[in-house]
Amino acid sequence: MASVSSTAPVAGSKASARAHSGVAPLRAGQGHSFFWRRLHSLSGIFPIGAFLVEHFFSNAFATNGAAAYNENVRFLTGLPFVFFLELFFIWIPIAYHAGYGFYIWYRGETNVGDYPWTGNWLYTTQRWTGAIAFFYMGWHVWSMRFNGVHLLTNSAAAFWKVQNEFHHPWAVAFYFVGIIAASWHFGYGLWLFAAKWGFFTGESARRKFGVVCLLVAVVFITVGTATMVAFLTSPQVAPPAEISTGAQIP
């Protein structure tokens, strides 16, 4: 290999040009990033984490059969102020958490190649699971809420609608991936919240709470999978009369 002259262009010169100005020192007393970053952290626990618990639990009614499931959907869609409950406890928090989350990811420089350690892998995984869960939710909301039969006014069609969607193997696979991503993101997010806000500070305490968070993720994945199995193994439910006469169901 010939030696490279000092004037030859070198791959990676962009990196050295970028490093030239260096990282800025702490801007003590400036900006509001502390508020927004901590709000991002908190919003993942409440209300988004709380909603995730409710969502997995409510859907698990499928394990009690189509009637129990549809009755639960009727109850939820009939809640008072349901529009505002959804707006302030689901739509806005998730939109903020996702938007700021992508902003955090964009500004970080993942380096698991050079530093392939557990904490660093979890850092990277938290970003990927967040993105997978986000795109899954985008499709999930579109297909369940804005496409086909409208469940807010036809709660009796809920079980049938999910079952109908599960006729597509790719949809089943995407549900499973989405459940794993959301469960893991929540479990590790819970741990990150506790570590960053200082609820668990010592090495041993943090490690033990890590086991708890892993169990949380496993429980979520198990409940989600059991719910999917219930939809897949239940006898096919006929669409409600008002739907079956109505045409174009995907």
Added chain:
Amino acid sequence: MANNNTVLIKIKRQNGPDSKSYWEEFEIPYRPGMNVISALMDIALNPTTRQGKATTPITYESNCLEEVCGSCAMRINGRVRMACSALIDNLEKPVRLEPLSKFPVVRDLTVDRSVLFENLKRVKAWVPIDGSYDLGSGPRLLPEDQEAAYPLSRCISCCCCMEACPQFNESTGFVGAATISQVRLFNTHPTGKALKRERLSALMGDGGIHECGYAQNCVEVCPKDIPLTRSISEVGREVMKQAIGDLFRK
């Protein structure tokens, strides 16, 4: 390839802050027990590349050669560490030496790490004892507190924790683990805690403690085994207590 009696070293060089980087290869005689700094000294004795071209000696920082001064941090085979304690016998060959990637290069392996000094100033990382008269002896420290403080006081300002951190970059301007750990050290000091509020407020500014993504590379690379993640959690707790307390008090 180098035979058993020589060591092959590839060094990423740069003539000045605005120059482009380039690689040079050196083949130096093997000696038992040699480390990266002694290898750089050997190159300085005879600054000739492996291809026989005369070149300049490598510029680098080092002083104590026993991992207590913090000057010789560099990327060795892609990973940041102290060059003096990096034994050639334990390194994969050829040995790749690069300057820290997140600090402005001064020349070759020497970088400008003044951002850490700036950060320490901005969090007032000192014990305020200035006065025009004899203040007498300071308050006594309990042995338990001494034992917690001593590991933190071993920080050698090498910047390894910052280099390995995915969040320490120009987009975030993150302060880095070393400074946060020093805040913990001086906030636990009976006289130093006079400035506790100011230090915690400083860490709430842009680039403050909230930019930590808890990848935990810092604690892995720290040559002094400082419990950096514990410091981040402990200071994170104090910061949150102050931030939430101020909502009610201020």
